[in-house]
Amino acid sequence: MAPVLSVSALRKTFGDKVAVDGVSFEVGHNEIVGLLGPNGAGKTTTINMILGVLEPTAGRIQIEGRDVATQRAQALACTNFTAVYAPLPGNLTVYQNLRVFALIYDVKNSAARIQELLEQFDLVAFRNVKCGLLSSGEQARAALAKAMLNRPRLLLLDEPTASLDPSKAREIRATIRALARRDGVGVLWTSHNMVEVQEVCDRVLFLSRGAILLEGDPKTLPGEHGKGSLEDLFVSVAREPLTFEAG
Amino acid sequence: MRWHPVLAIVLRQFYLLRGSPARLFPLVMWVAVDILLWGFITKYLATVATPGFNFVSTLLGAVLLWDFFGRVMLGITTAFFEDVWSRNFLNIFATPLSIAEYLAGLVLTSIITSSFALVMMIALATAVFGLSVFAYGAMLAPFLLVLFLTGIALGIFGAAVVLRLGPAAEWLIWPIPALVSPFVGVFYPLATLPAWMQAIAHALAPSYVFEGMRAIVMGGAFPASHLLWATGLAALYIVLATVFFVRVYRYAVRTGLLARYSAESAS
Numbered sequence: 001m002a003p004v005l006s007v008s009a010l011r012k013t014f015g016d017k018v019a020v021d022g023v024s025f026e027v028g029h030n031e032i033v034g035l036l037g038p039n040g041a042g043k044t045t046t047i048n049m050i051l052g053v054l055e056p057t058a059g060r061i062q063i064e065g066r067d068v069a070t071q072r073a074q075a076l077a078c079t080n081f082t083a084v085y086a087p088l089p090g091n092l093t094v095y096q097n098l099r100v101f102a103l104i105y106d107v108k109n110s111a112a113r114i115q116e117l118l119e120q121f122d123l124v125a126f127r128n129v130k131c132g133l134l135s136s137g138e139q140a141r142a143a144l145a146k147a148m149l150n151r152p153r154l155l156l157l158d159e160p161t162a163s164l165d166p167s168k169a170r171e172i173r174a175t176i177r178a179l180a181r182r183d184g185v186g187v188l189w190t191s192h193n194m195v196e197v198q199e200v201c202d203r204v205l206f207l208s209r210g211a212i213l214l215e216g217d218p219k220t221l222p223g224e225h226g227k228g229s230l231e232d233l234f235v236s237v238a239r240e241p242l243t244f245e246a247g
Numbered sequence: 248m249r250w251h252p253v254l255a256i257v258l259r260q261f262y263l264l265r266g267s268p269a270r271l272f273p274l275v276m277w278v279a280v281d282i283l284l285w286g287f288i289t290k291y292l293a294t295v296a297t298p299g300f301n302f303v304s305t306l307l308g309a310v311l312l313w314d315f316f317g318r319v320m321l322g323i324t325t326a327f328f329e330d331v332w333s334r335n336f337l338n339i340f341a342t343p344l345s346i347a348e349y350l351a352g353l354v355l356t357s358i359i360t361s362s363f364a365l366v367m368m369i370a371l372a373t374a375v376f377g378l379s380v381f382a383y384g385a386m387l388a389p390f391l392l393v394l395f396l397t398g399i400a401l402g403i404f405g406a407a408v409v410l411r412l413g414p415a416a417e418w419l420i421w422p423i424p425a426l427v428s429p430f431v432g433v434f435y436p437l438a439t440l441p442a443w444m445q446a447i448a449h450a451l452a453p454s455y456v457f458e459g460m461r462a463i464v465m466g467g468a469f470p471a472s473h474l475l476w477a478t479g480l481a482a483l484y485i486v487l488a489t490v491f492f493v494r495v496y497r498y499a500v501r502t503g504l505l506a507r508y509s510a511e512s513a514s
Contacts, residue, residue, distance in 0.1 A: 014502070014503060045503075048503070048506040051337075051341035052340070052341060052500075053336075053337060053340050053341050053500060053505050053506045054500060054503050054505070054506045055497075055500045055501045072343075072345075073343040073345060074343070076341065076342055076343045077343040081341060083337070085337075086334075086337040086338050086341075087334075088338065089259075089329075089333035089335050089338075090333060091263060091266070091267070091329075091333055092259070092262055092263070092266070093262075093266075096259075096262045096266075099258065100255050100258055100259045100262070101255070101338075101342070103251045103252065103254055103255035103258060104251070104252045104255040104339075104342045104343070104344050105342065105343065106249070106251045106252075106343075130266075146338075
């Protein structure tokens with residue numbers, strides 16, 4: 001089966017600065033892939049290119065076999081995302097925001113779908129509350145509900161649990177894992193919480209200075225590189241990327 | 248073009264207007280203030296000037312048409328600014344929504360809000376000052392069309408400028424109608440202007456509307472060729488403004504401006 005997301009030789013430069021340098025990877029159906037790396041590694045730049053809001057300097061991105069550059073609308077119709085830096089507009093209620101995005105994504109039977117998501121993300125009590133008045137955790141859940149509206153085949157989650165308490169974060173992780181298993185969704189997940197990554201991701205990609213340095217199973221990868229934990233490996237990659245480039 | 252994303256943009260504005268009386272204020276109060284202010288001025292002028300000159304149809308009618316033009320333009324820019332103010336670009340543009348659908352949504356929003364303001368203005372001017380829109384005859388519709396098309400074009404242009412230069416550039420957009428008004432002869436014949444201003448006026452579609460309006464009120468004729476020229480100019484503005492917006496959008500996607508558009512990203 002073709003992957004949900006296929007990224008090949010992706011490159012982005014801003015003048016002389018290389019933000020993403022020849023990145024290639026795939027995300028399969030039912031697979032949760034962690035995109036890891038220190039600040040400035042190129043994670044958000046990569047995600048923005050996948051979302052079509054940043055044009056690559058070179059390379060190709062395909063979602064469900066559709067090229068983002070030439071079949072943007074079809075590719076993004078089966079994609080959705082949530083990111084801490086892109087909250088839903090605070091001047092609309094949770095329901096109003098979901099209704100607007102349901103129209104944009106042409107969600108069939110949207111009233112029932114919205115109700116289902118309000119229940120799934122424990123937002124029924126906040127249905128008519130403006131998003132700007134919600135706590136950061138509630139806003140994160142509202143953004144996740146938006147991200148699920150169109151039953152995406154590819155889900156991009158940029159630190160989705162950063163604002164959630166441990167209990168809600170665990171629920172969200174379980175929900176997304178179940179979604180990936182049940183509906184064959186491919187998930188690209190960024191997080192700085194290595195315990196979470198180890199729990200939820202099937203595979204991780206370590207980005208540093210715009211390039212993928214390491215790739216593998218988050219449970220076995222630290223041992224393969226002589227580290228005790230994924231967090232130790234992350235710290236090493238962040239501090240001594242050249243060691244891994246050479247290796 | 249698909250209609251549901253277009254309606255999504257309109258629905259968002261409807262929710263904002265319904266949920267915030269402050270947003271309704273400019274639609275209702277400013278036009279009411281303008282009509283009342285100019286209505287009383289025309290009443291006063293009618294008492295001191297030579298009998299026979301119809302100040303209500305000439306001045307108050309001009310205010311009404313000019314306010315309509317301003318409402319159309321602001322209908323576009325304000326709807327666009329809502330996405331700027333709520334930092335919503337990433338959410339909006341990382342969807343299947345196309346630029347054509349987004350712009351169509353802004354235009355449809357402006358049609359609804361400016362029509363509402365127009366009806367308000369006509370009702371007030373008619374009820375309080377006896378303005379009869381029938382004084383302009385069948386020409387009223389093409390006059391409104393030219394002003395509408397020009398307002399749409401300027402609105403799209405203004406949105407593109409803010410997208411390119413950043414949120415702070417909105418302060419360059421609000422005064423555009425005021426900057427244009429001296430050149431288009433809202434309250435006086437173009438012949439009043441110096442030659443260099445007249446040259447600019449002839450390239451501005453609204454100039455023909457206000458010249459035509461005065462000609463009709465004074466019982467003269469308004470050449471159809473002028474109307475056609477004005478309509479053609481206004482249509483050309485829309486094409487140019489749309490091309491400009493698309494170019495700016497592509498620049499924003501290429502350089503990363505769109506992805507990192509934030510509160511003070513003016514360059």
